[in-house]
Amino acid sequence: xxxxxxxxxxxxxxxxxxxxxxxxxxxxxxxxxxxxxxxxxxxxxxxxxxxxxxxxxxxxxxxxxxxxxxxxxxxxxxxxxxxxxxxxxxxxxxxxxxxxxxxxxxxxxxxxxxxxxxxxxxxxxxxxxxxxxxxxxxxxxxxxxxxxxxxxxxxxxxxxxxxxxxxxxxxxxxxxxxxxxxxxxxxxxxxxxxxxxxxxxxxxxxxxxxxxxxxxxxxxxxxxxxxxxxxxxxxxxxxxxxxxxxxxxxxxxxxxxxxxxxxxxxxxxxxxxxxxxxxxxxxxxxxxxxxxxxxxxxxxxxxxxxxxxxxx
Amino acid sequence: xxxxxxxxxxxxxxxxxxxxxxxxxxxxxxxxxxxxxxxxxxxxxxxxxxxxxxxxxxxxxxxxxxxxxxxxxxxxxxxxxxxxxxxxxxxxxxxxxxxxxxxxxxxxxxxxxxxxxxxxxxxxxxxxxxxxxxxxxxxxxxxxxxxxxxxxxxxxxxxxxxxxxxxxxxxxxxxxxxxxxxxxxxxxxxxxxxxxxxxxxxxxxxxxxxxxxxxxxxxxxxxxxxxxxxxxxxxxxxxxxxxxxxxxxxxxxxxxxxxxxxxxxxxxxxxxxxxxxxxxxxxxxxxxxxxxxxxxxxxxxxxxxxxxxxxxxxxxxxxxxxxxxxxxxxxxxxxxxxxxxxxxxxxxxxxxxxxxxxxxxxxxxxxxxxxxxxxxxxxxxxxxxxxxxxxxxxxxxxxxxxxxxxxxxxxxxxxxxxxxxxxxxxxxxxxxxxxxxxxxxxxxxxxxxxxxxxxxxxxxxxxxxxxxxxxxxxxxxxxxxxxxxxxxxxxxxxxxxxxxxxxxxxxxxxxxxxxxxxxxxxxxxxxxxxxxxxxxxxxxxxxxxxxxxxxxxxxxxxxxxxxxxxxxxxxxxxxxxxxxxx
Numbered sequence: 001x002x003x004x005x006x007x008x009x010x011x012x013x014x015x016x017x018x019x020x021x022x023x024x025x026x027x028x029x030x031x032x033x034x035x036x037x038x039x040x041x042x043x044x045x046x047x048x049x050x051x052x053x054x055x056x057x058x059x060x061x062x063x064x065x066x067x068x069x070x071x072x073x074x075x076x077x078x079x080x081x082x083x084x085x086x087x088x089x090x091x092x093x094x095x096x097x098x099x100x101x102x103x104x105x106x107x108x109x110x111x112x113x114x115x116x117x118x119x120x121x122x123x124x125x126x127x128x129x130x131x132x133x134x135x136x137x138x139x140x141x142x143x144x145x146x147x148x149x150x151x152x153x154x155x156x157x158x159x160x161x162x163x164x165x166x167x168x169x170x171x172x173x174x175x176x177x178x179x180x181x182x183x184x185x186x187x188x189x190x191x192x193x194x195x196x197x198x199x200x201x202x203x204x205x206x207x208x209x210x211x212x213x214x215x216x217x218x219x220x221x222x223x224x225x226x227x228x229x230x231x232x233x234x235x236x237x238x239x240x241x242x243x244x245x246x247x248x249x250x251x252x253x254x255x256x257x258x259x260x261x262x263x264x265x266x267x268x269x270x271x272x273x274x275x276x277x278x279x280x281x282x283x284x285x286x287x288x289x290x291x292x293x294x295x296x297x298x299x300x301x302x303x304x305x306x307x308x309x310x311x312x
Numbered sequence: 313x314x315x316x317x318x319x320x321x322x323x324x325x326x327x328x329x330x331x332x333x334x335x336x337x338x339x340x341x342x343x344x345x346x347x348x349x350x351x352x353x354x355x356x357x358x359x360x361x362x363x364x365x366x367x368x369x370x371x372x373x374x375x376x377x378x379x380x381x382x383x384x385x386x387x388x389x390x391x392x393x394x395x396x397x398x399x400x401x402x403x404x405x406x407x408x409x410x411x412x413x414x415x416x417x418x419x420x421x422x423x424x425x426x427x428x429x430x431x432x433x434x435x436x437x438x439x440x441x442x443x444x445x446x447x448x449x450x451x452x453x454x455x456x457x458x459x460x461x462x463x464x465x466x467x468x469x470x471x472x473x474x475x476x477x478x479x480x481x482x483x484x485x486x487x488x489x490x491x492x493x494x495x496x497x498x499x500x501x502x503x504x505x506x507x508x509x510x511x512x513x514x515x516x517x518x519x520x521x522x523x524x525x526x527x528x529x530x531x532x533x534x535x536x537x538x539x540x541x542x543x544x545x546x547x548x549x550x551x552x553x554x555x556x557x558x559x560x561x562x563x564x565x566x567x568x569x570x571x572x573x574x575x576x577x578x579x580x581x582x583x584x585x586x587x588x589x590x591x592x593x594x595x596x597x598x599x600x601x602x603x604x605x606x607x608x609x610x611x612x613x614x615x616x617x618x619x620x621x622x623x624x625x626x627x628x629x630x631x632x633x634x635x636x637x638x639x640x641x642x643x644x645x646x647x648x649x650x651x652x653x654x655x656x657x658x659x660x661x662x663x664x665x666x667x668x669x670x671x672x673x674x675x676x677x678x679x680x681x682x683x684x685x686x687x688x689x690x691x692x693x694x695x696x697x698x699x700x701x702x703x704x705x706x707x708x709x710x711x712x713x714x715x716x717x718x719x720x721x722x723x724x725x726x727x728x729x730x731x732x733x734x735x736x737x738x739x740x741x742x743x744x745x746x747x748x749x750x751x752x753x754x755x756x757x758x759x760x761x762x763x764x765x766x767x768x769x770x771x772x773x774x775x776x777x778x779x780x781x782x783x784x785x786x787x788x789x790x791x792x793x794x795x796x797x798x799x800x801x802x803x804x805x806x807x808x809x810x811x812x813x814x815x816x817x818x819x820x821x822x823x824x825x826x827x828x829x830x831x832x833x834x835x836x837x838x839x840x841x842x843x844x845x846x847x848x849x850x851x852x853x854x855x856x857x858x859x860x861x862x863x864x865x866x867x868x869x870x871x872x873x874x875x876x877x878x879x880x881x882x883x884x885x886x887x888x889x890x891x892x893x894x
Contacts, residue, residue, distance in 0.1 A: 060379070060401075117481065119541045119548060122595040125604050126659035126669050131712055131722065133750070161817055161841045165859035174358040179391075179413045192608050192655040192673065200610065200653040201675060209491075211531045211556035212582035216616050216647025216681050218697050222734055223791045225677075225700045230791045245865065253832040253867055254789040258780045258874045286520050287502040289579075295645060296580040297621045297638055298686050300693035305504025305577070305625060308695055312501065312579050 037083035037095070042076040044088050052143045059143055080110045080142075099137035111136040120189050127190025134159075139188065150188075152181040163235050171243075172236035185234070202227055217293025219307045223254070224292050240282075247283040287311055337371035337382075353416040353464070360389040360414060377401055390414050390466060402479050410470040417463035417498065421524075424452055424568060428461045428524050429496055431560040434576075435568065451568045465495035465527050485537040492530050499525035503569040504577060504625060519569045525581065528559035539593075546595040546606075554587040561618075575625065575633055585616040585647065602661035609654050616647035620684065639687030648680040649701075665714040673706040679733075702732040708744075722748040736784065737792040740770035756807045764799040783870060783878035786829040794827035813845045829880060834866040 046052065056062055062076075078084050080097070087096035097110070108130075115121055124130055139150045150156075153175050157164035167175045174180050182188070185205055186196045199205035206228045207214040213224075223230040231250060232242045239246050245253075248265045256262045265278045278284075285291060288310045296307030305311055345363050348355050355361060366389060371382045380398035392412050399405030425433040435451060452458065471489030503519035532555050539548030560581055567575040591610030599605060620643055623635045657671040679699040687694045708726030715721055728742040746764040770792055774784050788794070799821045806814040823835040843857035870880050 116597070117541050117543045117546075119483065119539060119546060122541070122546045122593070122597075122604075123606055123657065125661075125667075126606065126657045126671070131667070131669070131710060133720065157843075158813075158815075158845075161815055161843050161857065162819060162839060162859075164843070164857060165839075165841050165861075170354070174413065174415075177358040177391075177413075178385075179358055179411070192606070192653075192657065200612070200651065204612070204651070207587070208533075208554075211554065211585065211587075212529055212558065214556060214585050214587065214614055215583070216585070216614055216649045216679070217583075218618070218620070218645045218647075218682075218684055220698065220700045222700045222732075223789075226702055226732070227791070245863075249865070249867075252869060253865075254787075254791070256783055256787050256830050256869055258783075258872050258876070258878070262783070262869060262871045281520075281522065282498075282500055286500045286522075289500050294580060295583055295618045295620070296578070297624050298695050299624050299626075299636060299638060300686055300688045300695040301691055302626075305502070307580065308697075311504070312577075 037086040039078050040084045040088050041078075045077040045081075045084060048091075055143055061142060099135060108136050120187075123187075123190030123192065125190070127188075127196060129188060130190070150183075152183060156182045156188075166233070166236035169236035169238055171238070171240055173234065173242070175235065202229055213292050215293050218295045219298070219310065220293050221291060221310065247285055248278055251284045251288075335371055335373040337369070339367070339369050341365065341367035353418045353462075356414075356416050358391070358413060358415060360386065360391040362389075364389070377403075399475075402477070404474065404476045404478065406472065406474040408470075408472050411468070413467045413469075415465045415467065415495075417465075419462045420460055421463055422455055422458040422460055423523060424458055425523055425565070426459060428459060429526050431526055431563050433523055433563065433565040435566055451571065461496065461524060463496055463498055463524065465493050465497060468492045471533075481540050481542045483537075483539055483541060485535075487533075487535040489533050490530065491533075493527055494529075495527050496524035497527055499523050499563065499579065501565070501577065501579060503567055521565065521568060523563075523565055525563055525579075526560045529582075530557045530559075531555070544596065544598050546593070546597075548591075548593045550589075550591045550593070552587070552589040556582075556585050556587075558582050558584055570633060573632060577625065578621065580618075580621070583616045583618045583647070585614055587615075588613045599660075604657075604659050606657045606659075607655070610652070612651045614647065614649045614651075616645075618645045618647070619643065620645055622686075637689060639685075639689050641685045641687075642682060644682070645684055646682045648682075650678045650680060652676045652678070667712045669710040671706075671708055674704070676703040677701050698733070698735075700733055702730055702734075704731075705729045718751060718753040720750045722746075722750075732792070734792070736772065736774045736787070736789060737770040738773045740768055740792050742766055742768045758805040760801075760803040762799075762801040764797075766795075766797040766799075768793075768795045768797070770794055780874055780878060783830070783872075786870070786878070786880050788825065788828040788831050790823075790825060790828070790832040790835075793825050793831065796824045796826055798822045798824075811847050815841075815843045817841045828868070830868050830870055832865060832867045834864070836864045838862045 042056075046056065056077075082097040084096055087093070089095075112121070112124075139155050141151075153164070153167065157167075166172070175182070185198060187198050188196065190196060191198060193200060197205050199208065203225070213228075229244075231244060233244050234242070237243060243250055248261070252261060252265060261284070263278075265283075280286070282289075290296070290307065290310045290312065294307035294310050294312060296312035298306030298308035342365070344361075344366055346361050348361070352361075366386050368386070369382065369384045373380045378398065378400045381396070383393075383395045385393045390412055391414055392410075394410040395407060396409075397405070397407040424435040426435065427433050469489060469491040471487065473485070473487045475483065475485045477483040500520060500522045503521065533552065534554075535550065535552045537548060537550040539546065539550075541548075558581055561583065563579045563581055564576050565579070567577050589610060589612040591608065593606070593608045595604060595606040597604045620640060622638045622640045622643070624638060626634050626636045653673075653675050655671070655673045657669065659667070659669045661667045679701040681697075681699055683696065683699065685694050685696040706726065706728045708724060710722065710724035712720060712722045724746050726742070726744040728744070729739070730741075731739045744764065744766040746762065748760065748762040750761075751759040772788065774787075776782055776785055799819070801817065801819045803815070803817040806816075808814070817840070819837075819839040819841075821835075821837040823832075825831070825833050825835075839859065839861045841857070841859040843855065846854045848854075868880070870878065872878060872882075876882065
């Protein structure tokens with residue numbers, strides 16, 4: 001059915017105009033609230049927010065502002081939350097700058113006004129957390145005690161739940177035991193490397209703890225030399241030694257030959273007979289034990305006991 | 313307790329008297345009784361789970377311009393940790409730390425060997441009156457008289473960090489640490505020679521030896537950093553030196569499958585090495601369009617020196633085995649690996665709703681280690697080492713656009729090119745695309761959807777080496793093989809009330825190795841994760857999580873007899889494609 005489009009212009013224009021007016025009024029209200037609000041002092045804030053009052057004086061920010069003086073010492077809570085007179089009068093959270101449910105840029109500008117010059121934050125804006133609207137207050141507790149440091153790994157697990165699942169698998173780095181923290185390997189504030197690693201490559205990061213794997217070795221295993229994650233997963237695995245899949249399956253995904261290792265290792269004949277060691281104990285690694293590299297000699301006429309095949 | 317007192321004594325010496333106000337903190341002490349049935353090493357693994365007293369101490373003190381914290385966990389046990397940190401706001405801060413971590417593998421293992429934890433393993437002789445005269449000494453077959461030990465390693469790490477800036481944009485950081493690892497871990501090796509408990513030869517495949525490898529490592533690391541950091545500029549110069557030492561460079565073990573002579577095999581253990589790194593980093597902030605430009609350049613070197621063994625047991629010769637002397641082009645292997653990295657990133661915010669990132673990254677690993685050639689002095693056959701090296705270029709862009717205050721759309725593209733010194737694939741190229749939508753229209757929920765697609769292609773340059781080695785023409789190894797990867801992730805965060813948070817996530821990943829003939833052909837992964845947090849007036853916090861993962865891998869393999877045609881399509885002299893498994 002033909003409709004005269006001109007009949008819809010007037011209501012549409014009215015609706016658009018109304019929305020624009022409302023939007024402008026809303027913005028004006030906020031601006032007016034902040035623009036006309038004045039500082040009221042910490043005592044006014046803490047008279048209602050008694051929970052924060054209990055820990056505020058112990059916080060590092062309170063200590064730092066006390067020593068820094070000037071605007072920070074004078075304005076206290078309002079150094080971050082903005083002038084509070086409108087909020088004190090209305091009790092409306094919209095009349096004060098808060099740090100929950102807001103756009104990240106608003107959340108972080110107050111923090112960055114002091115901390116932007118920190119070398120740790122040089123790459124914040126290009127990092128994955130900034131791109132995903134993670135605010136400073138998402139991880140750091142500002143009001144609690146004197147330790148705004150992030151509680152790892154619980155804070156990280158609140159978003160990275162697949163990593164939480166991995167960290168609780170039977171083979172895992174001691175993350176949940178608090179012996180390795182997320183920030184030991186990753187820089188949450190951004191880095192030049194993939195996954196915000198604190199090293200130039202995955203292998204360099206692994207070698208910082210596992211220096212015995214650094215080599216250099218006479219006989220090298222190429223996937224080992226390029227990327228530890230070719231065979232291992234870093235947070236946790238169902239398989240031994242953080243391997244991505246079970247040996248011999250993992251090895252056979254790359255190695256084939258006549259007979260050994262070409263024989264398909266499955267349950268039909270690999271728990272007994274001449275192939276009886278294929279699934280027992282460490283499988284391929286029973287013999288090929290120096291799989292990360294070896295400096296042992298190699299007889300060109302025999303492969304049973306040399307370093308070239310990672311047997312010694 | 314000694315360490316706590318020592319820390320406090322140190323603090324009292326360096327901190328002027330009367331600097332701090334009253335000390336506050338907490339002291340927890342408890343008693344623990346443990347009863348574990350089953351494999352208790354798995355239950356403990358990284359912790360000291362034993363009967364006894366345990367506790368934590370946390371002390372803090374601060375003044376108007378200084379602070380001092382002492383934290384100690386589980387003092388007196390072998391998973392204890394201490395940290396003494398302090399500083400002056402805006403001037404300097406420091407930390408002393410000490411941490412012990414056990415890693416238990418298994419308890420109550422048995423071995424015929426004595427000398428556990430040393431570089432020489434030998435087994436004790438049995439009553440020779442019961443053994444044939446030709447077999448001296450014989451291997452004790454009664455395991456009840458074997459030696460018992462635990463597989464496990466204890467790691468101790470201690471050191472100090474200090475950071476000065478004295479209220480200026482200039483800063484200096486120094487970090488010194490030492491890590492010690494001691495214990496035994498599992499080492500397995502085949503016999504290497506043909507031997508048996510009676511006459512005749514057995515294949516070495518059935519003759520394995522498991523033994524305790526000694527672990528006595530020390531890693532020392534020094535890092536220095538200095539720079540200038542202001543709201544607009546950052547320039548930083550840093551360096552690091554790390555040395556690794558292994559007290560045991562070889563492990564000698566008596567071969568129990570050879571009873572006609574004392575045959576001591578040798579495994580070569582991890583070599584000592586040194587690592588050096590120098591880096592320069594700079595960032596310029598507050599550029600037009602709220603941009604930040606960051607650049608990093610660094611160079612690193614890893615070195616080792618290993619005297620090479622030139623003798624090896626002959627693999628045949630029963631009942632008497634001899635050492636074979638090998639020809640060597642040089643008697644020492646000098647490891648020398650150099651890495652270079654350069655990276656540049658430009659992140660901008662041209663408008664309030666738009667942010668972008670452009671980046672380029674270059675990484676090069678150059679292997680200048682010794683080229684070693686072993687020569688058989690009888691057949692003149694040779695075997696030589698291959699020095700692996702590679703270079704990697706990555707370039708990409710990310711774009712984030714806020715459609716509405718509650719909807720954010722992100723997308724990006726990355727190109728990765730790797731050139732390698734490798735016989736199968738000497739180069740690969742990845743094209744990666746991603747898109748993500750985040751919605752927070754509802755006050756009580758946030759939704760996120762991410763899709764990612766990657767296409768990898770490579771240059772397969774494997775040469776036909778003839779004979780059994782021809783199978784390599786049909787083998788594509790999954791770490792470099794052509795593949796198409798599809799990933800999807802869907803997540804929802806629910807906040808039905810101030811006291812409850814619920815998170816749900818589903819992830820999917822599919823790797824299709826579409827050009828692979830032999831090797832992994834498919835890898836499909838599904839994961840579903842859920843967690844819930846309940847807070848009761850901030851005094852009680854209950855949380856729970858659950859997850860389910862399913863992994864399905866398919867691969868092709870070829871089993872054939874030596875001398876047959878390795879071509880997977882061959883119908884004679886062997887089996888065709890077989891071994892498909894999930």
